Amino acid sequence: MPDYRYVSLEDTGLRSFASEDPIGFLKEYHSNVIFDEVQRAPNLFSHLQTIVDESGQMGQFVLSGSQNFHLLEHITQSLAGRVALFKLLPFDTQELKREGWLPADWQSAIVKGFYPAIYNRVLNPSVYYANYLQTYIDRDVTALSNVHDLRRFRNFIGLCAGRTGQLLNLSNLANECGISQPTAKSWLSILESSYIVFCCRLITKTSASAS
Numbered sequence: 001m002p003d004y005r006y007v008s009l010e011d012t013g014l015r016s017f018a019s020e021d022p023i024g025f026l027k028e029y030h031s032n033v034i035f036d037e038v039q040r041a042p043n044l045f046s047h048l049q050t051i052v053d054e055s056g057q058m059g060q061f062v063l064s065g066s067q068n069f070h071l072l073e074h075i076t077q078s079l080a081g082r083v084a085l086f087k088l089l090p091f092d093t094q095e096l097k098r099e100g101w102l103p104a105d106w107q108s109a110i111v112k113g114f115y116p117a118i119y120n121r122v123l124n125p126s127v128y129y130a131n132y133l134q135t136y137i138d139r140d141v142t143a144l145s146n147v148h149d150l151r152r153f154r155n156f157i158g159l160c161a162g163r164t165g166q167l168l169n170l171s172n173l174a175n176e177c178g179i180s181q182p183t184a185k186s187w188l189s190i191l192e193s194s195y196i197v198f199c200c201r202l203i204t205k206t207s208a209s210a211s
Helices: 012-020 022-028 044-055 068-078 093-099 106-112 116-120 125-139 150-162 170-177 181-193
Strands: 005-008 033-036 061-064
Touching: 012 022, 022 044, 044 061, 116 125, 125 150, 150 170, 150 181, 170 181
Parallel strands: 005 033, 033 061
Antiparallel strands: none
16 A cells, blocks of 8 residues: 555554544544554544544545454444454465465475465464464453463364364364363354454255155
């Protein structure tokens, strides 16, 4: 988006400016701007609502963030009905192939995964995913009231990973993790909502035989 200014609120100086003086901040960055990690400055959302309502202009701001739960919470509270939501998914095989990054065999591709940082920063997948899992649990999941046992939740994620490409047996998954089936269903929903897992629903059609 070459016509947009990029502002990362990971920058502590910019984040302080946005949090302490949101009106002044939005006078400085008032149109055609991308606010990255915008959930770090929650004071901005109500002011953005006012600007969008008064101007009636579409596409003034692009809001992005890696903390999906917190970002959606602020959007739902302040900007419902005023936004279009886009999901930025990891690389697909065609994108990797085009850049010459696609591993030679599917086993290597599965282990390496499809997150952009692994490829453009040449990171060790084992280290990257261990850190990602830790920050995901500490940052996002602990904010959710229906996850109380983080040790079992980590185990649940590992059990889901071991079932990649298999039919889901929720009862078996719950029993192996030592949780109830409703809890397993709830935790699976959390993993889906944060794009950690994707469950494909199969629809089976049957036809009655003619008599």
